[in-house]
Structure formats: C-alpha cells, structure tokens
Amino acid sequence: MADITLNKIYVKVWRQNSPKDSGRFETYEVENISQGSSFLEMLDILNDNLIREGKDPIAFDHDCREGICGMCSLYVNGRAHGPDRDITTCQLHMRKFKEGETITIEPWRAGAFPVIKDLIVDRTAFEKIQQAGGFVSVNTGGVPDGNAIPISKVDADEAMDAAACIGCGACVATCKNSSAMLFVAAKVSQFAKLPQGKVEGARRAKAMVAKMDELGFGGCTNTGACELECPKAISISHIARLNREYLVAKLAD
Amino acid sequence: MSTIDNKIPAGPLAEKWSKHKAAIKVVSPANKRKLDVIVVGTGLAGASAAASLSELGYNVHAFCYQDSPRRAHSIAAQGGINAAKNYQNDNDSVYRLFYDTIKGGDYRAREANVYRLAEVSPLIIDQCVAQGVPFAREYGGLLDNRSFGGVLVSRTFYARGQTGQQLLLGAYSALNRQIAKGGVKMYTRHEMLDVVVKEGKARGIIARDMVTGQVKRFGAHAVVVATGGYGNVFFLSTNAMGCNGSAAWQCYKKGAWFGNPCFVQIHPTCIPVHGDQQSKLTLMSESLRNDGRCWVPKKKEDAEKLQKGLIKANDIPEEDRDFYLERRYPSYGNLVPRDVASRAAKERCDAGYGVNNTGLAVYLDFKYSIERLGKKVIEARYGNLFQMYEKITDVDPYTEPMQIYPAIHYSMGGLWVDYNLMTNIPGLYAIGEANFSDHGANRLGASALMQGLADGYFVLPYTIGDYLANEIMTPKIDTKAPEFDEAEKAVTGRLQQLFNIKGKEPVDYFHKKLGHIMWDYVGMSRNEAGLIKAIAMMKELKKEFWSNVRIPGEMNNVNPELEKAGRVADAIEMGILMAQDALDRNESCGGHFREESVSEDGEAQRNDEKFTYVSCWEYKGEQAEPVLHKEDLVFENIKLSQRSYK
Numbered sequence A: 001m002a003d004i005t006l007n008k009i010y011v012k013v014w015r016q017n018s019p020k021d022s023g024r025f026e027t028y029e030v031e032n033i034s035q036g037s038s039f040l041e042m043l044d045i046l047n048d049n050l051i052r053e054g055k056d057p058i059a060f061d062h063d064c065r066e067g068i069c070g071m072c073s074l075y076v077n078g079r080a081h082g083p084d085r086d087i088t089t090c091q092l093h094m095r096k097f098k099e100g101e102t103i104t105i106e107p108w109r110a111g112a113f114p115v116i117k118d119l120i121v122d123r124t125a126f127e128k129i130q131q132a133g134g135f136v137s138v139n140t141g142g143v144p145d146g147n148a149i150p151i152s153k154v155d156a157d158e159a160m161d162a163a164a165c166i167g168c169g170a171c172v173a174t175c176k177n178s179s180a181m182l183f184v185a186a187k188v189s190q191f192a193k194l195p196q197g198k199v200e201g202a203r204r205a206k207a208m209v210a211k212m213d214e215l216g217f218g219g220c221t222n223t224g225a226c227e228l229e230c231p232k233a234i235s236i237s238h239i240a241r242l243n244r245e246y247l248v249a250k251l252a253d
Numbered sequence B: 001m002s003t004i005d006n007k008i009p010a011g012p013l014a015e016k017w018s019k020h021k022a023a024i025k026v027v028s029p030a031n032k033r034k035l036d037v038i039v040v041g042t043g044l045a046g047a048s049a050a051a052s053l054s055e056l057g058y059n060v061h062a063f064c065y066q067d068s069p070r071r072a073h074s075i076a077a078q079g080g081i082n083a084a085k086n087y088q089n090d091n092d093s094v095y096r097l098f099y100d101t102i103k104g105g106d107y108r109a110r111e112a113n114v115y116r117l118a119e120v121s122p123l124i125i126d127q128c129v130a131q132g133v134p135f136a137r138e139y140g141g142l143l144d145n146r147s148f149g150g151v152l153v154s155r156t157f158y159a160r161g162q163t164g165q166q167l168l169l170g171a172y173s174a175l176n177r178q179i180a181k182g183g184v185k186m187y188t189r190h191e192m193l194d195v196v197v198k199e200g201k202a203r204g205i206i207a208r209d210m211v212t213g214q215v216k217r218f219g220a221h222a223v224v225v226a227t228g229g230y231g232n233v234f235f236l237s238t239n240a241m242g243c244n245g246s247a248a249w250q251c252y253k254k255g256a257w258f259g260n261p262c263f264v265q266i267h268p269t270c271i272p273v274h275g276d277q278q279s280k281l282t283l284m285s286e287s288l289r290n291d292g293r294c295w296v297p298k299k300k301e302d303a304e305k306l307q308k309g310l311i312k313a314n315d316i317p318e319e320d321r322d323f324y325l326e327r328r329y330p331s332y333g334n335l336v337p338r339d340v341a342s343r344a345a346k347e348r349c350d351a352g353y354g355v356n357n358t359g360l361a362v363y364l365d366f367k368y369s370i371e372r373l374g375k376k377v378i379e380a381r382y383g384n385l386f387q388m389y390e391k392i393t394d395v396d397p398y399t400e401p402m403q404i405y406p407a408i409h410y411s412m413g414g415l416w417v418d419y420n421l422m423t424n425i426p427g428l429y430a431i432g433e434a435n436f437s438d439h440g441a442n443r444l445g446a447s448a449l450m451q452g453l454a455d456g457y458f459v460l461p462y463t464i465g466d467y468l469a470n471e472i473m474t475p476k477i478d479t480k481a482p483e484f485d486e487a488e489k490a491v492t493g494r495l496q497q498l499f500n501i502k503g504k505e506p507v508d509y510f511h512k513k514l515g516h517i518m519w520d521y522v523g524m525s526r527n528e529a530g531l532i533k534a535i536a537m538m539k540e541l542k543k544e545f546w547s548n549v550r551i552p553g554e555m556n557n558v559n560p561e562l563e564k565a566g567r568v569a570d571a572i573e574m575g576i577l578m579a580q581d582a583l584d585r586n587e588s589c590g591g592h593f594r595e596e597s598v599s600e601d602g603e604a605q606r607n608d609e610k611f612t613y614v615s616c617w618e619y620k621g622e623q624a625e626p627v628l629h630k631e632d633l634v635f636e637n638i639k640l641s642q643r644s645y646k
C-alpha cells in the first residue's frame, strides 16, 4: 500500500473573515501531498504555507480527527464530508483525489448554521434542539439496578444504531430544505426503542420538533439525501419512527 | 513520613467512604442556590459533575473549548467501562476490581481512592442505563460484558465500539436537561486561561471567548477543573487536536501541586505513523486483543522482506510467526496490561523484527478468531473499528492482519488532589483525567470512563459540599476585585506578547520539535543521560519559541493559531517538568520505564524502598526550580509484590 505523492493540487476555498463579511472563493496551490495523508493534514500543510507567506490561515472546525466528535464539517466537491461513503471529513484521505485536481471546499450552508469565519459555522441550533427534550428525566442516584429491566437485544441494537449520530450537521448541509429531521429522529428513535425513554416519548417528540421548526430548519420532503451523506449511516427509517411518535403525541393532545 | 494531609479517613478500607460521607458537611437547598460553581471541561467528568451539581441546586457555570459539550474527547473512548457488578458470576467483587487496579497501576496509587472507585462503579452502570445509554445486551435482554487487559474476569460494559461516545452523550443529555432548566449556564467556544485565587481560595477563572477574542472574568465559590490530560505534549498522540494540559498548568502556576507528571500511558494498539505529514494517531481499541493475536516474524530475513515490501504477512507460514506476548506471558497472553504490551512490541521492533517500511509496527491478527468464530461474529464485535482501520490504511483487516504500534494515550499524572478531590488550593478541585489520583503508574483498560463518571456523578457532588458549607456566608464573588484585574492583565499581556513576537516559524514547528524530544527521551524508555539532555533541549526550545513564533490573524477574531500558541508555550514547560519527575524517579513502574531499573529477565523493576510515594511538584516562579514534596503511599491492605503476568 505504498502511497504515492501528489505533486500538485489546487484548493478552492471559501474565505469569509466574519459573519458580516460577504465572503468569496480563493484558490491556492499545494504541493507534495502523500495520498496516505488525511484531507485535514493537507489543509494543515496549506495553512503552514499561508502562515509562512504572511497570510491568514483558513479557519476550520476539527478536533478528534477520528470520526467521532462531530466537529469537522466541510463541504468538499459538492458533498458533505467529501467524496466517500460513511465517513467524516477528518476520515477522508487524499487517496480520493487525483494529480492536478481542483478541490472545492465550502462551509455547511444552511440558514440555521451561520458562518462564523471561513469554514466554521455556528451549530448552536443543534444544542437548543437537544436541550428541548433530548434526555430522559432522571437525576443522578436512586435509579434501579442496570439489569432490572431486560431489553431485547434487537431493540438495544436498534437504539444503538440511532444513538451513533455525532451531531455533525451533514444531514442539514446536504438537504435542499436544510431540514434537521435525521438529527432529531436519531435521538427520538434511540429513546423510543428503550423502556427508559418511552415514558416521556410523546413530550420529547413534540418538544424537539417544535424547537427545530422554531430555529428555522426546513421541513422534510423525504428526498433521502441526508441518509446518503450521514457519516454514521443513520437510516431514514428513524424519520418514519419520529413521525409516528409525533403523530401519536399530537393525537393525544 | 510525609506530613502531607491527604484527608484519607481512618478505619477499615471498606468503611472509609461511607464513614467519610456520614462525617462531611451538607449544604441546605436554600443555601445551594446562592453558591456558584465553575466547571471547566465537559467530558465524562465535567459533564457528569456539572449536571449532578445543578440537580443538587448549585448554580453551575460550565465551559468547553469546542462548539458543543458533546465533543469532548471522552467521546473517542472505544472499548468499555469497568464495574464490579459480578453479573457474570465469575467471582468478581469490589475487592477484586480494587486489587486489579492497584496492581495494574504498579502499586503507585492510593488504596483508599481506588477502593472508593471500585465501590461506586456499579452505581455508574445503573445511572447510565437509566439515562438510556444503549449498552450491548445478551439475547436474554441482560447486559453483556467483555474482558480487558490485566484482569481475569469479565467486567467491562460496552456499547459497540463507541462506549465513550454513548456514556458522554448520556452525561451530555443530563447536562442539557439542566441547561434547559437554567441550573447550568453553558459557555461553549470558551477557553480557560487562568484561575483566580483570592485570599488563598480559588474564586474564579479568566477565559477567552474564542469567537470574539474577548477576555472575560467569571467568579464562583469553587472551581472544578475537568480538562483531561496532557498527552499532546508529545505532539503525536491519540488525543484530540485541541486536548491540552493548559488549565491544569495554570493551576500549577498559581500554587496547585502537580502529581506524578512523568506517568503517561503508551497504548499498545494504535495505527503506526505513516510519515511526517501526520497530525495525530488513531487508537484501535484494546478490546481487539480479546480476539486478535500479536505477532512478528521469527526470522530476521522475513522481517527484512516485509520492511522492503517484498512479501506480505500471509506469506509467512504459521511456524515462522512469533506470538511474542503468548511466548513471554503464557498466563495473560495477549491480554497483558498496556504498559507491558507496549514495551514488548518496542522490544521486538528495536531488535529488527518490525513489519512495515519504518520497522515500527507489529501485527494484530484476527485470522485465528475468524477461523474459530466466523467472520460474522468478529464483524458484530469490531465492525466499526475494522472499518475505521480500512479507511485510514486502505487495508482490509478481515483478510490481512492489522499493523499496530504503541502511541501516547493517557496521562495518569495530573493535579494533586486529596481524598475530597480538592487540590492544595482551597476551593479548587480536579476530577477525571485532570487529576492524578486513581491509576498509579499505569491505567487499566476501561477504567478511564469509570473514573471520570465516578468523580463526576458520585464523589465530587458529595465532597464539594464539605467545602461549600463553609462558604454560605460568602456573597457572590465580585469580579471587579484587584485579583481579577491582575489575572486578566496577565492573560491579555501574554496574548499580546505572543502576538508581538512576529517571528518566522508557525506554532506547529515548535510543537513537532517538542514532540520529537519527548518521544525520544521521555517516551517509552528513559535514562538519566537522555532526560538531562531533554531538559536542556526543551529549555532551549522555550527560548526559541518566545523569540521566533509567528502568529497570524487578529486578536479579536477566531484565531486557532493564537489558541495553539498558548497551549504549546505551556506544553514546553510541562515537558520539562515531566522529564524532571522522570529523572527523580529512578525506578521502573507501570508506564514509566527507567533503563537503569530492570530485572534479570528484562521486566520493569520497581524500587519500593525508595519510591513508594506520589511526587508532588510545587511551582516556585519562572526563574526558580520547582520543589518536590513526597506523599508516602501507605499500603495497609495489599502486600506489594513485583507484578507478574507470566
């Protein structure tokens, strides 16, 4: 698996100094990138060059660089998290790119995610949705033994499938309506599958959906684009479950 | 005997915690509302503490540098969390978990702290289940367990390969509930840059808003530091890019002691370094050693051919494979503790048996378990890890063995705390990886999550009351006090100074240099000459940094280079202290291996007569050398012996 080196690539990046700035694309050349390097390592090298040239490096969000924290959030060549399936931007490798290629990098674009600087966006709206109902209302202490309630393996596994969401926002960025349904559905569905979460299932579904609408995310028209770009392959079947939960909650009103 | 008061209660080990809880003070609900607590960091320890303290009624102010508390690096823990539930009926118990942890830590942790950790561990599992954490289950619907290194029972609970994520999301959901209720005020994209000490007590912090660049003051009756470890001193580690020891370092510079700085964990199963463009290393969970077998070729010529890329792993016949862990440690085999497994891999590679082009890799092979259990079972157990490995390396681990090599992973050392998790500065607490207290010289797998949540859910919420009960008459902390002026001035002064250097080299240049010095001389194997040399090199590097670093951009805008510069400036100083501590401790224990202290068969050799203590370093100013205090470790229940996993 000897990785070859790309002699030269071009990187066309969205630059925007602040939320008020109107922003524009700029193109940079980057040389000698090993295909074994990650995409973000390529950006590190570009930034190193920019700093040495006395220019402002490109600001982008990242932290764990192993696909789990959900911080990285780049729109690469027209796709959320770039041209590969089931990965985050930090897991994207330069093997996916060719010699001499121009790579276009943009921030997540959605009304509910305003740009802070360059490729960094503000995802506080996701926090607010979780605060509206993404929890089981128990305090620390005084809970029953962990084995007191048996949960079927199938349900536990399905709950885990939904719980794998990393809160990156790729679903919103990729959706033409900027809908956050997949993100909301993942949390609602995780709890709906577990007896602990069922108790306040109706209230949760209503509260989270209401908050999502209030914050300016668009409605879901079932295009399925989110599922394709979700790095954790969260299935849109969870959206169906959210809709059922929501309907039941509304009927009970 | 040392005169350090660690506040460990008298009495039999098993009764200490309950007696202590009965004796410490409790704050009334009406008074809790008047008390402010700052929690810095929102990983397992910080998020669980912030949520629990708010539930009790305190006003909590929580801080994290990420855009959401859910992104703290606890999220990346893969394998699992230990608890003495004995659900498997394999004779596990609180005592056995306590014993394994003390032994695994090579007898350099406090008995009382570790016993308490084992004692509260079952409560953690109950709590997480109640929160809706989707732990793995058996077909009968009950919780499933797996084994981890350094133990002979099955006590690790897990949620696929994402246990840290699920536990953190549990704590995060509890935190969110409190944020919604108004009990916690959450500050994201804020970085703590100093702790404010007034009349000897911690009274607040100075933090920079990472979006606007504004430097702000926050006051509180107590400050809790839950900011994780300092592994990134090595540049390359399994830590997240933003992980840093700076908050702890600021506390140290304000007088809090630093405990056992030289104890860092090198994890045996990470993806090897691919080249000099690399920015971080990726861990492959220890749980893989349950089913994977570590090997290198028996014959040097085979190793050389592998290094040149002339043959592949599968070309080497069975009889020519050296399963070196099974050979050296027949009773624990591939499940020896991390420090032992790391050194064994290094030993084979140093001897020339490495299997990749750099010669710094060994195999972790699943062929045997796939033959035994079938691909389906292995996929169910480790599917996401295998996928992650393939994405990074472009190699399919179902058909070719993984290549792995040790990497820096965790810091056992950290801020010194007493039994109440309070540092020697009254009102300043350190919890989770940020403190030194529970893992001795080596942490066992699946114990970091246990400790973070034990501290945050079940220890700190009790012990902090003992201190705050005496603070009920203290009014809201006035952030206009001269101590805040001074701290803020120092912080802005330093930021300005960094900015004004306008040198030639970016921050990473210095960070990488630091990393090389640390890995070469303060890494897996240490000796006197190397440590002395490293200290001199780092002192030189510090000068170079402060005269030649270049920070672009603006002060009052998003500026990752400025953030990194502050952290790397601290990391260089931390590296020096780590080397000084390693130099003082002329024994091999756990992750700390001194070449001068080796047994006849090449194993690490402790020196209990001289080194059965916690080293507590006290800062004495920029120009002076730090002073070493020693807290004697007293073992009343366990007899010290050389660890053996043979």
Ligand code: SF4
Binding pocket: A164, A165, A166, A167, A168, A169, A170, A171, A172, A182, A183, A186, A229, A230, A231, A232, A233, A234
């Ligand atoms: S559902 Fe998928 S794409 Fe959306 S936030 Fe979660 S992980 Fe990201």
Ligand code: FES
Binding pocket: A061, A062, A063, A064, A065, A066, A067, A068, A069, A070, A071, A072, A088, A089, A090, A091
């Ligand atoms: S940086 Fe954490 S998921 Fe990409």
